[in-house]
Amino acid sequence: xxxxxxxxxxxxxxxxxxxxxxxxxxxxxxxxxxxGGFTIITQESIQDLLKSHGKTLEQCQGECETETGKxxxxxxxxxGKILKxxxxxxxxxxxxxxxxxxxxxxxxxxxxxxxxxxxxxRRATAKILATIGEMxxxxxx
Numbered sequence: 001x002x003x004x005x006x007x008x009x010x011x012x013x014x015x016x017x018x019x020x021x022x023x024x025x026x027x028x029x030x031x032x033x034x035x036g037g038f039t040i041i042t043q044e045s046i047q048d049l050l051k052s053h054g055k056t057l058e059q060c061q062g063e064c065e066t067e068t069g070k071x072x073x074x075x076x077x078x079x080g081k082i083l084k085x086x087x088x089x090x091x092x093x094x095x096x097x098x099x100x101x102x103x104x105x106x107x108x109x110x111x112x113x114x115x116x117x118x119x120x121x122r123r124a125t126a127k128i129l130a131t132i133g134e135m136x137x138x139x140x141x
């Protein structure tokens with residue numbers, strides 16, 4: 001399973017709806033990039049799984065990505081941050097393996113306008129997930 005956590009934002013004038021849409025773009029790109037070999041955990045499933053552990057998404061935003069992924073039962077976890085720096089928007093995405101905890105890939109893409117963010121998220125997601133797509137899903141233990 002792959003969990004794409006809700007993106008965080010720093011210094012960029014994005015609404016929660018826009019950030020949610022960009023996270024959904026990343027989830028859809030994960031499905032396209034990885035095909036049917038992986039289950040992509042939906043936002044609703046992430047919320048339900050965390051709720052069953054007495055947590056909320058907001059409580060997990062500051063936690064280590066791999067710990068949140070483990071809590072969700074995901075083998076891989078994608079996290080993202082969108083920020084505005086140096087007059088441009090930066091899309092910073094990472095993919096971690098949850099066990100053993102390991103950063104597998106990261107990407108920072110730069111776009112100059114808000115409308116370019118969607119394509120930036122799509123490209124960054126495809127780039128970082130190509131690594132695990134090549135490895136394929138692990139066999140169940």
